[in-house]
Amino acid sequence: MRFLIRSSQRLVAGRYAVNTTSRVFTRGALIGSRSYSSQIPSSSPLEPLDTYLRRHNGSSSPKSIETLLDKVGYKSVDSFVESVVPDGILSRRPLQISPENGLSESQLTSRLREIASENKLYRSFIGRGYYGTIVPPVIQRNILECPEWYTSYTPYQPEIAQGRLESLMNFQTLVADLTGMSVANASLLDEATAGAEAMAMGFHALRGKRKVYYVDENVHSQTISVLKTRAKTLGIEVVIGLPKDEAEFKSSFGTLIQYPGANGNIESPEYYQQLSDKVHGSGGVLAVATDLLALTVLKAPSSFGADIVFGNSQRFGVPFGYGGPHAAFFAVADSEKRKMPGRLIGRSKDRLGNPAFRLALQTREQHIRREKATSNICTAQALLANMAAMYAVYHGPEGLKNIANRVYSLTTYLASQIESSSSHSLVNNKWFDTLTVKLGGVTADEFLAKARSEYQINLFKVDDSSVSVALDETVTAKDVSDLVSLFTGSTVGLTTLSAADVQYTSVPEDLARTGKILQFAVFNTHHSETELLRYIHHLQSKDLSLANSMIPLGSCTMKLNATVQMAPVTWPEFGQIHPFAPIDQAKGYQTLVSELEADLADITGFDATSLQPNSGAQGEFAGLKVIRAYLDSIGQGHRDICIIPVSAHGTNPASAAMAGFKVVSVKCTNNGELDLVDLEAKAEKYKDKLAATMITYPSTYGVFEPGVKRAIEIVHSHGGQVYMDGANMNAQIGLTSPGEIGADVCHLNLHKTFCIPHGGGGPGVGPICVKSHLQPFLPSHDTVAVTSASSDGRAVDSVSAAPYGSASILPISWAYIKLMGASGLKKATELALLNANYMKARVGEHFPVAYTNAEGRCAHEFIVDLRGFKSTSGIEAIDVAKRLQDYGFHAPTMSWPVPNTLMIEPTESESIAELDRFCDALISIRKEIADIEEGRVPRENNVLKNAPHSQQDLLTSEWDRPYTREQAAYPLPYLREAKFWPSVTRLDDNYGDLNLFCSCDPVEAIE
Secondary structure: OOOOOOEOOEEOOOOOOEOOOOEEEEEEEEEOOOOHOOOOOOOOOOOOOOOHHHHHHHOOOHHHHHHHHHHHOOOOOHHHHHHHHOOOOOOOOOOOOOOOOOHHHHHHHHHHHHOOOOEEEEEEOOOOOOOOOOHHHHHHHHHHHHHHHHHHOOOOOOOHHHHHHHHHHHHHHHHHHHHOOOEEEEOOOOHHHHHHHHHHHHHHOOOOOOOOEEOOOOOOHHHHHHHHHHHHOOOOOOEEOOOOHHHHHHHEEEEEEOOOOOOOOOOOOHHHHHHHHHHHHOOOOOEEEEHHHHHOOOOHHHHHHOOEEEEOOOOOOOOOOOOOOOEEEEEHHHHHOOOOOOOEEEEEEOOOEEEEEEEEEEOHHHHHHHOOOOOOOOOOOOHHHHHHHHHHHHHHHHHHHHHHHHHHHHHHHHHHHHHHHHEEEOOOOOOOOOOEOOOOOHHHHHHHHHHHHHOEEEEEEEEEEEEEOOOOOOHHHHHHHHHHHHHHHHOOOHHOOOOOOOOOOOOOOEEEEOOOOOOOHHHHOOOHHHHHHHHHHHOOOOOOOOOOOOOOOOOOOOOOOHHEEEEHHOOOOHHHHOOOOOHHEEEHHHHHHHHHHHHHHHOOOEEEEEEOOOOOHHHHHHHHHHHHHHHHOOOOOOOEEEEEEEEOOOOOHHHHEEEEEEEEEEEEOOOOEEEEHHHHHHHOOOOOOOOOOOOOOOOOOOOOOOOHHHHHHHHHHHHOOEEEHHHHHHHOOOOOOHHHHHEEEEEEOOOOOEEEEEEOOOOOOOEEEOOOOOHHHOOOOOOOOOOOOOOOOOOOOOOOOOOOOHHHHHHHHHHHHHHHHHHHHHHHHHHHHHHHHHHHHOOOOOOOOOOOOOOOOOOEEEEEOOOOOHHHHHOHHHHHHHHHOOOOOOOOEOOOOOOEEEEOOOOOOOOOHHHHHHHHHHHHHHHHHHHHHHHOOOOOOOOOOOOOOOOHHOOOOOOOOOOOOOHHHHHOOHHHHHOOOOOOOEEOOHHHHOOOOOOOOOOHHHO
């Protein structure tokens, strides 16, 4: 039984508390005198008791609210909120979310089952970048459905993220090896946006001196659509078709091909080599979109000189999910690795000299270069990349080749039957998994209708007289039989199709890959479920997640991702729908999407929503593209100035530049607020060219600025539109909204405010909400009619590969909103504000807090100012961040938006006991700093400078430090009950950046 400890004169449990009346052990609860078992609910026995709000809000009881209010000096929640949110901003508009008080968990599950049942599970042979796959149950249960994997944060603190970092290194190695390229990143959002990054990388490689980009007509159409979206604002001319002569090659900065082609065709190696030579001979860049499974048996793109290789790893064990999320891959030659977009995992060494993983070059370039950045990428697809990597680990090189050879053999058999026994003809004479068929005597629509009605099979319509069929690892003998029957009209013997009828066939020798693949220990070790299970859990044990403790990251909103919301993600009715399936087979998704779009529009005070952007930064880009399209439509296309505060997220100016705007910075005042005088001066100066401004609200300093409405009026009066960054929406819901304040468009981070988990660095969803005048310009899709897009030609082209972006995780946010209801959403916001101010009150007694409003209040986050400690003790923010790991916590957001500070956001889902535990840790660290300031401990050799302390570090036989092992490991009593151990000591960042080791090379390569 745990002993109780006193903290700041309040009786609390350090890690586990005991209800002294009922004798029930509860984790992290406040000690109370009443027995919960004696309380009778106030509602009718007819009402369900499995309500969600009390499970989501960490401290929702009246006594808990009273405790929080007492600390911040208020008697009621209403009076407190009025001190935080300016009167002119505070809204009295009730949300229209139904039901008002939310569904219970069982009611929610029942309703989602009804919606899911509206989706029809036909067999999909559509292909086009999306393929059926068998998700190994050991990976589904222990990664996709495991909170230790899906609730962790981006691994910016590597000492407590070695598991995910190792797995992402496996992903990089997998991609680099199969593509034959020198280095790969740790995933991008999807194949189409990866293609846009490849185009931009080639464009900037020639410093924008050439404006033409050739794209083979056999590239997936969704990729071409996204390329056009990006190209338009960069001034790039996308030409569909390959260059025909030397002049055309020399006029372009690059060429993109698909290998194998979208129609399934594979050209000869000589063809690709000749094309590569011509592109390179003219000084251009060759980009290749490809398929990882095909590359296990086909020649690698590096063999014919590709400069950039990208694609989608979805078929490595990640379901269709109606289009996402899936991890795109991106690989380059060694000379281009420092220009490559996205995150890169590298190996460095820790303080003890042990090899350790970290994010190499981890300061995201947009935060340094802002509008000069060549990419706005902020989110990857880490969770899905980890699934794909584990799929490769589980199957190993021989298992992957067996899958590929089976797919090729079945495709070859089907091709032979079509050629010999049907009136149709094959368009492609070489293939891996896809056949394009020119139909004889029947139209494509008639043929597809027959496939659906008689066989429950989906194929892809290429044109009015052609279809394509793509096979994958899920194909059964029955599937092959039905496909042969569909194409040939024959049924003789098909019900008894056996192994004797279909033989393994080898890829033609001129196309076949030579040499071994994936000759790394990790891909040749864990092939039994027992071994893979242990490997997954070994990595998991190295990582801190929300399963361990609160993650108080300002601006990142690491809140509860409830199990009831997460469970539907793996239901077949949501997971096994191809994104290009006919709309009538996805009615459940249509219902869910329309309801979520309406709810998000209501919450934000806007008129319409697009769910297509699959990250916050993509939402920024999409919103700005919509503004540009609107301005063009009213004859104001010459407006190209975007005013952005110097305090803005770095992705804001990067996205503005990507959307074709010129960025003008506006100052902030000493108290962190937008400088309205400077804003008005800039707006007046650029009044004839002002297009937009981008504002984060509450501000990036964690304060509701009272002048935001005036700022919006200034921009509107000078002809500009107002974009609001929704990163801090968790402070607004039910209390105010961007639309009511006066903004024209905002993006939301569903992976923050609306409970989609961060997944260790992705997935994310960044929908945009707009006023009615911008609604006609919301993104469209080239293959599927998107409900939010207008059909009159004004919609912008796609910003993501799939029509609804990462559709399979939308049920999470839909469920969160329906569980909370209108009243619950408002209460959550109030508690988020209250928790932040409670922590500010406690921490502020020991550390300076940088920015507050006139009432001394913060919004949902606050900034602890550590700048003064550098002179008094030599301690900086990074030292406090690393020391917090010894206390079992992830650090708050470090050195942003102000260098050498920590920005803390507790969220509403954390209990008072957990808030106190974190406050106690910071207060204890303050005492450790005082020991340095007062000369009791050296400035260079102390518990903070040496933090974090791994078990190896503390078990060393010699100990010559001016503090004890116990002080290092157990500075507070709760740690003896539940200690999370960093698996390595502090990493050497400079070494890691100067010496890039980005694949699974032997560890001996690091000296």
